[in-house]
Amino acid sequence: MLDFVQQLVSGVALGCVYGLIALGFVLVYKATEVVNFAQGDLMMLGGFFAFTFIGMMGLNYWIGFAGAVAAMALFGMLAERVVVRPILGYPQFSIIMATIGLGYFLRSIAGMIWGTDDLKIETPFSQGVLRIGSLVLAYDKLSVIAATMILCTLLYLFFNKTTLGTAMRASSENMLAAYYMGIPVKRVVSIVWAISAAVATCAGVLLAPITFIHSNVGLVLGLKAFPAAVLGGFGSIPGAVVGGVLIGVIESMAGFYLAEGWKDVAPYIVLLTVLLLKPEGLFGLHVRKKV
Amino acid sequence: MRFLFKTDYEDDIKLFPHSGYFVSYGILLALLLIAPYLLSSYLMSQLVFVCIYATVGVALLILTGFTGQASLGHAAFLAIGAYTAAYLQKYNVPFPVYFLAAGALTGLIGAMVGFPALRLTGIYLVIATISFALIVEEILARWESVTNGNEGMRVKTLSLLGVTVPRDSPTFYYLCLAVLVLTIVGTLNLLRSPTGRAFVAIRDSETAARSMGVNVALYKVKSFAISAAITGFAGVLFAHKLSFISPEMFTLQLSIEFIIVILIGGTFSLHGAVLGAIFIVMIDPFLTYLKDDMPGIIAGIAATFGAGTATAGNIQSKVAAFASLNGLKGAIYGIIIVLFVLFEPLGLYGRWLKIKLFFQLFPLYKRATFKRQKIYVKSERNR
Numbered sequence: 001m002l003d004f005v006q007q008l009v010s011g012v013a014l015g016c017v018y019g020l021i022a023l024g025f026v027l028v029y030k031a032t033e034v035v036n037f038a039q040g041d042l043m044m045l046g047g048f049f050a051f052t053f054i055g056m057m058g059l060n061y062w063i064g065f066a067g068a069v070a071a072m073a074l075f076g077m078l079a080e081r082v083v084v085r086p087i088l089g090y091p092q093f094s095i096i097m098a099t100i101g102l103g104y105f106l107r108s109i110a111g112m113i114w115g116t117d118d119l120k121i122e123t124p125f126s127q128g129v130l131r132i133g134s135l136v137l138a139y140d141k142l143s144v145i146a147a148t149m150i151l152c153t154l155l156y157l158f159f160n161k162t163t164l165g166t167a168m169r170a171s172s173e174n175m176l177a178a179y180y181m182g183i184p185v186k187r188v189v190s191i192v193w194a195i196s197a198a199v200a201t202c203a204g205v206l207l208a209p210i211t212f213i214h215s216n217v218g219l220v221l222g223l224k225a226f227p228a229a230v231l232g233g234f235g236s237i238p239g240a241v242v243g244g245v246l247i248g249v250i251e252s253m254a255g256f257y258l259a260e261g262w263k264d265v266a267p268y269i270v271l272l273t274v275l276l277l278k279p280e281g282l283f284g285l286h287v288r289k290k291v
Numbered sequence: 292m293r294f295l296f297k298t299d300y301e302d303d304i305k306l307f308p309h310s311g312y313f314v315s316y317g318i319l320l321a322l323l324l325i326a327p328y329l330l331s332s333y334l335m336s337q338l339v340f341v342c343i344y345a346t347v348g349v350a351l352l353i354l355t356g357f358t359g360q361a362s363l364g365h366a367a368f369l370a371i372g373a374y375t376a377a378y379l380q381k382y383n384v385p386f387p388v389y390f391l392a393a394g395a396l397t398g399l400i401g402a403m404v405g406f407p408a409l410r411l412t413g414i415y416l417v418i419a420t421i422s423f424a425l426i427v428e429e430i431l432a433r434w435e436s437v438t439n440g441n442e443g444m445r446v447k448t449l450s451l452l453g454v455t456v457p458r459d460s461p462t463f464y465y466l467c468l469a470v471l472v473l474t475i476v477g478t479l480n481l482l483r484s485p486t487g488r489a490f491v492a493i494r495d496s497e498t499a500a501r502s503m504g505v506n507v508a509l510y511k512v513k514s515f516a517i518s519a520a521i522t523g524f525a526g527v528l529f530a531h532k533l534s535f536i537s538p539e540m541f542t543l544q545l546s547i548e549f550i551i552v553i554l555i556g557g558t559f560s561l562h563g564a565v566l567g568a569i570f571i572v573m574i575d576p577f578l579t580y581l582k583d584d585m586p587g588i589i590a591g592i593a594a595t596f597g598a599g600t601a602t603a604g605n606i607q608s609k610v611a612a613f614a615s616l617n618g619l620k621g622a623i624y625g626i627i628i629v630l631f632v633l634f635e636p637l638g639l640y641g642r643w644l645k646i647k648l649f650f651q652l653f654p655l656y657k658r659a660t661f662k663r664q665k666i667y668v669k670s671e672r673n674r
Contacts, residue, residue: 035414086633092413093361094632097554100547101628108618108625215618223425223543226418234414261433268422275419276407 005135007256008249013141015248016148017210020203021225022232022240023155024196029234030159031168031192032088034095038079038103039200040222041110046072046201047213048110051119061122069201076197077190084193085186089175103218111215118212121205140209147206151199152241159237168192224251227271232283239283246270304483306476323468327461333576335464339532340572341565342467343525346474348552348564350521353478355550356558357487358514359494360408364420365549367427368519370541371397372526377444377536378437386451393527394520401519405512424546431538443537446530458532467528474521475561481517490514551624555631557638566639578620586610637661 024039036042049071053064083098130137159165171178171185179185204213211217228247232239247267255263274282297303307313327335347365354360372393379389404423408416431438438444449456449463456462481487489510492500501507530536548571556567590607594600635642641661649656 029414035417083629083633087636090636093355094636096361096414096417097550098629098632100550101625101632103625104621104628105625108621111618112622223421226421230415230418261429265426265429268426271422272407272419272426275411275415 002134003256007252009135009137010141011249011252012245013144013210013248014252015228015245016144016241017203017207017221017244018225018228018247019148019241019244020144020151020199020206021221022229022244023152023237024200024203025225025229026232026235026237026240027155027192027196027199029172029229030237031172032084032189033172034084034092035099035234036193036196037096037099037222038106038218039196040218040220040225041103041106042072042076042079042197042218043200043204043207043221044213044215044218045075045106045110045204046197047121047204047208047217048114048119049201050205050208051114051121051213054121055119065205068205069198072197072201073194076193076195079197080190080193085189088186088189103222107215107219114215116215118214119208120212121208140206144206144210147202148241148244151202152237155195155199156237164188164191224267227267230271231274236283242283306479306483320472324465327464332459335461336459336532337572337576339458339464339467339528341568342464342471343529343532344549344552344572345565345568346467346471346525346528347522347549348556348568349471349474349478349561350518350525351549352553352558352561352564353481353490353521354514354518356553357482357494358490358511360511360514361413361417362420362518363417363543363546363550364404364424364427365518365522366541366543366545367424368397368401368522369526369529369545370427370431370536370538371400372523373446373530373536373541374431374438374444374526375523376527376530377446380447386449390524390527394523397523397526398516398520401522402512402516404519405515408515409508409511421543421546424541424543428538428541431541438538441538443535446534446536448534449531458534463531467532470524470528471565474524475565478561486510486513551628553638554628555638557640559637560640562643563638563640566643570639574620574623578623581619582611636663 021039021043024042025035028034028036028039046068050064050068053059053067054061057064059067079102083102084095087094087098130139130142159169167178167183167188168191170181171183171188175185178188207217207221211221224247225244228244229240230243231246232241232243247270250266250270251263254266258266295302295308302308307316326338330338347369350368351362351365354362375393375396376389379392384392404420408419411419432441434440448458449466451462451466454462456466482490489500489505492503492505493507493510493514497507533540552567552571553564554567555570556563556565586607589610590603593606594603631638637644645661648660
């Protein structure tokens with residue numbers, strides 16, 4: 001029983017990380033109906049920025065964190081301006097390929113700049129554990145869970161309560177109509193990319209003590225975040241987090257209770273099953289066009 | 292400039308629209324046939340890879356280019372073909388039998404993947420095919436009684452009708468070339484048949500295709516099966532060429548390379564698949580060239596422009612250091628993909644068409660002929 005709870009908690013923590021990356025997918029998808037295949041690599045880059053600020057320049061953890069988030073937000077806007085804006089509105093396949101290319105590029109460049117070793121950031125949560133009875137919970141995992149909850153709530157409120165959020169949803173429904181209604185579509189898309197890069201950075205920094213930072217971490221975790229986003233139904237913010245947690249728990253349980261090898265496949269088997277039974281995901285909207 | 296006047300439907304679906312095609316393709320084929328006597332063994336080996344990649348490219352083109360079903364899982368089909376060949380070979384099954392068996396099995400699995408894909412569109416399909424490829428990769432690594440797990444499998448030398456065909460012999464090259472040519476001719480014929488027309492109709496508008504009486508589900512599954520089967524055939528040749536296969540050869544990276552093949556070549560024409568294959572296979576020799584010869588050349592240029600020997604040597608070592616950077620190949624891939632998507636979505640073949648048109652219309656060519664229209668998206672969620 002104790003093993004089960006222990007696995008559950010570490011699964012939830014891992015799942016929250018997937019959820020955070022999936023949040024990035026969902027943000028961009030909600031606003032532009034594009035899936036950013038470089039999301040994991042943005043996370044990786046955020047981690048490296050934070051490492052540069054905290055580990056190499058010796059700044060305070062929180063200042064370094066904020067600096068990395070700000071730098072990545074700018075970088076997200078830049079990436080949007082250079083790679084996505086010229087082909088905004090073209091078939092999804094083009095944009096998927098462009099972001100795959102961007103991901104490749106970022107991975108290689110990060111490998112060239114920061115090397116291929118595993119890097120580590122000292123965080124205030126690195127040491128110390130919380131003991132409840134004989135249950136041992138590490139602070140770094142708890143911090144991931146807490147941060148995910150906060151970010152998810154903030155983003156949910158942002159999308160549903162603010163004008164900017166409404167503008168984002170409008171431009172995803174019909175870009176031309178939104179443009180006619182006076183929404184500056186290009187600027188909206190730019191802001192979305194900034195936010196999603198910032199969220200990715202949060203994921204990268206929070207993850208640093210758990211998986212370390214290296215240039216391929218984005219690819220590995222990004223691939224795990226897809227099932228999370230699809231399970232939650234691409235386009236639903238709470239869905240992304242719930243999907244992420246589900247994937248994390250499934251992976252963690254499969255690793256503990258099933259034979260070796262299931263751990264890596266289980267999320268994808270679940271994903272294919274869900275796609276077969278409910279292609280729009282667990283929380284996705286099922287919309288029918290009326291003619 | 293040649294004007295083609297089409298007077299009936301037969302003219303419209305001809306394989307070779309005019310006699311010029313016989314001349315140009317004839318010369319190309321003759322060159323390819325005498326290539327083993329002209330090129331070095333290294334380039335021959337690259338040419339074999341071009342044939343294999345182009346075959347997969349054509350297969351992917353049927354699915355992605357002509358039916359509009361994006362797939363990022365074709366490395367898995369290639370792996371299934373390769374492993375079927377390697378496994379059956381252990382029981383002394385003759386080449387023609389396991390060649391066909393690999394195609395049939397891969398086609399069957401392709402159809403099985405096609406069925407779940409019926410309900411999925413766009414991004415969901417891409418993610419489903421990625422998942423399929425990752426699952427296959429894991430199965431190959433774990434099913435040790437058949438695939439020998441992570442240690443990989445040796446592939447014996449190909450023997451065709453009692454004659455052994457080593458992997459670097461001209462005969463093996465001719466075999467790969469024959470498979471490629473047959474695939475291309477077969478695909479051209481497929482595309483002008485009712486099946487091919489149905490594929491294109493589904494790509495352009497599923498709703499319109501359905502209202503014209505096309506059985507969308509059937510043709511989507513067919514497209515998956517045909518594409519997978521051709522990839523399976525290519526997989527057999529791939530296994531023989533490498534003579535050793537292991538799960539880590541068939542990763543997502545390879546699937547992406549196949550997508551790059553059709554993206555760079557141009558997603559609307561079979562020429563594109565071949566051009567893209569040449570491009571992707573030749574990146575490695577190009578990088579080697581960059582590493583070995585480029586620093587010397589640049590230093591030479593610097594020296595001729597009056598830089599001292601010391602400066603030239605300095606430049607040479609800097610260029611050499613840059614060329615041997617670890618992730619240079621990945622960075623070049625990334626930049627090339629992005630640049631092609633942004634500036635030349637029709638790919639290399641599109642560029643060739645533009646050049647051809649320029650000379651055909653010489654004084655009257657207008658750049659705006661190929662100008663892209665501004666597009667605004669509507670949500671695909673309400674489809």
